[in-house]
Amino acid sequence: MKKLIIIPAYNEADNLIGLVNEICTKAPSYDYVIVNDGSKDNTAQLCQEKGLNALHLHNNLGIGGAVQTGYIYAQMYDYDIAIQLDGDGQHDPIYLDKIIQPILDNQADFVIGSRYIDKEGFQSSGIRRLGINWFNRIIIKLTGIHITDATSGFRAANREVIKRFSDYYPIDYPEPESITDLCRFNLRVMEIPVTMRERQSGQSSIRFLKPIYYMMKVTLAILIAQFKPREGK
Amino acid sequence: MAIGIKIFVSVLVLLFLCYIIHILKKDRIEFKYAFVWIGIGFLILILTIFPQILTGLSNFLGVGLPVNLVYFLGILLNLVITFAITKSYSKMKKNIYRNTQYIAILENHILSDQVKE
Numbered sequence: 001m002k003k004l005i006i007i008p009a010y011n012e013a014d015n016l017i018g019l020v021n022e023i024c025t026k027a028p029s030y031d032y033v034i035v036n037d038g039s040k041d042n043t044a045q046l047c048q049e050k051g052l053n054a055l056h057l058h059n060n061l062g063i064g065g066a067v068q069t070g071y072i073y074a075q076m077y078d079y080d081i082a083i084q085l086d087g088d089g090q091h092d093p094i095y096l097d098k099i100i101q102p103i104l105d106n107q108a109d110f111v112i113g114s115r116y117i118d119k120e121g122f123q124s125s126g127i128r129r130l131g132i133n134w135f136n137r138i139i140i141k142l143t144g145i146h147i148t149d150a151t152s153g154f155r156a157a158n159r160e161v162i163k164r165f166s167d168y169y170p171i172d173y174p175e176p177e178s179i180t181d182l183c184r185f186n187l188r189v190m191e192i193p194v195t196m197r198e199r200q201s202g203q204s205s206i207r208f209l210k211p212i213y214y215m216m217k218v219t220l221a222i223l224i225a226q227f228k229p230r231e232g233k
Numbered sequence: 234m235a236i237g238i239k240i241f242v243s244v245l246v247l248l249f250l251c252y253i254i255h256i257l258k259k260d261r262i263e264f265k266y267a268f269v270w271i272g273i274g275f276l277i278l279i280l281t282i283f284p285q286i287l288t289g290l291s292n293f294l295g296v297g298l299p300v301n302l303v304y305f306l307g308i309l310l311n312l313v314i315t316f317a318i319t320k321s322y323s324k325m326k327k328n329i330y331r332n333t334q335y336i337a338i339l340e341n342h343i344l345s346d347q348v349k350e
Contacts, residue, residue, distance in 0.1 A: 035337075053345075055337040061330055069334040076338065171330070 003100065004079040005032040006070030008063055008153075009087030013043045015199075019089055020052055026093045033073055034087065037066040061171075063153075068169035071157070075166045083156045088199040091154040095194045099156045108190035110161045110182055112147065113154035117193035131215055135176040138219060142226055143183040148191060150176040161187060170221060173214045177221045184230050242281045250274045273310070 005023060009016060016034060023032055033053050036043050038060035047054040055069055067084060074082040081100050085091045095113055102108040116132075135150040153175065157165065164185060170177040182189055250271060257267050280287055284299075291299040 033341075051348075053341070055341050057333050057337045059329065059333045061333060065330050065334065069337055072334055073338050073341075 001081065001104070002077075002079045003030045003081045003083070004070075004074045004077070005030050005083050005085050005093075005096070006067060006074065007032060007034045007085050007087045008037060008066040008070065009034055009039065009043060010037040010060070010063075010066070011039045011041045011043065012087040013039070013041045013046050015089045016043065016046065016052070016087060017050065019085075019087065019093075020050075022093050023085075027096045030083075030096060031079070032085075033070060035066045035070050037061060037063075064169055064171040064174035067174065068165060071162050071165040071169065074162045079162065080159055081156060082162050084153055086153045090196045090199050092195065092197060095154070095192075098192055099154070099194070102190050102192070103156060103158045107188070109158045109187040110179075110189045111156040112149060112152050112179070112189065112191045113156075113194035113196075114147075114149035114152055114191040115194060115196045116148040117191060118195070131211055134215060135218065135222075138222055139176060139180060142222065143180055145179075145183060145189055147179060147189070150179060154194060154196070160185075172221075173218050176218050177225065180222050180225050184225060184228060186230075239281050243278060246274045246278045246281070269314075 005027075007016075007019065020032065020034075023030060031053075033055060034043075034047060036047065036054050036056045038057050044054075044056050046052070047056075055073060057066060057069065061069070070084070071082060081103055083096060083099060085093070091113065099111050099113050102111050132149065132151050136147055139145060139147050139150055161182060164182065164187070165178065168181070170181075179189055253262070253267055253270055253274070256262050257264070280303075287299045287302060291297075291302040294302065296302045296305070
């Protein structure tokens with residue numbers, strides 16, 4: 001079983017070494033690839049020096065474009081499972097085996113690590129929780145699927161999902177929209193509870209007025225996606 | 234319409250059309266966009282030579298002054314063209330994204346091949 005961890009990173013040079021070490025010790029059977037989204041810090045040199053496996057994007061594409069690069073890579077190199085793991089250290093590699101289990105059992109095609117099922121660990125700030133709640137309710141209304149953490153970047157995908165995401169992955173704030181996209185293709189989405197850590201260092205990429213644009217844009221995108229053609233498996 | 238302005242506008246349009254043909258030859262503009270501008274040039278030329286068309290049209294549409302119709306159509310045309318540009322830009326952006334992604338994967342591949350040697 002070929003497993004790939006996709007690590008999108010923008011200016012996360014301080015967090016990356018620790019993260020890769022963790023992966024190599026806690027989960028040695030997993031391959032990884034760092035997707036350097038045009039970082040302005042010394043991420044590129046660091047990966048070069050330490051011999052880390054990385055894809056260096058010459059233009060900053062944002063989380064959507066960066067993660068999609070990882071999926072294209074996964075498809076190209078024939079991986080069976082691809083897991084997204086944030087480059088800021090919020091996602092604990094200890095959950096890797098747990099998050100892919102439903103795929104191995106053929107219970108799901110796509111598994112999301114949700115921090116709100118058990119409500120443990122870092123729960124994120126008030127405004128973000130409001131936004132997350134909003135999306136959760138839209139998704140359940142439109143697709144009938146009950147998601148508790150639609151914006152989680154901790155997700156595992158099987159071959160079918162890898163192919164779908166390689167073909168199309170939203171550019172702006174992709175997490176909620178990508179979930180409803182999969183439902184369009186009758187793919188099974190499941191959640192497992194995880195505990196997330198606070199980001200070890202650096203800044204989040206969603207700040208200031210962006211949350212407002214975020215909510216409007218993603219809501220519209222999800223609604224429009226409902227009118228896109230549907231296909232069975 | 235005064236004969237002076239008719240001549241002035243006609244000359245401008247003809248110069249513009251010559252310029253379009255010129256950059257078309259040099260492949261500095263795409264054919265489909267060049268056609269749009271040539272079409273607009275001809276439209277202006279015709280309306281300048283036959284202003285009765287405008288007067289007739291504005292009477293038919295109930296526009297008080299023909300010149301108001303000119304302004305209105307001008308603004309409308311601008312909006313349509315701008316909108317088309319944003320669509321075109323979106324498409325181009327998608328192409329750039331793809332290229333960026335494939336280049337990154339290609340470089341990684343080349344690097345790992347070098348390491349193996």
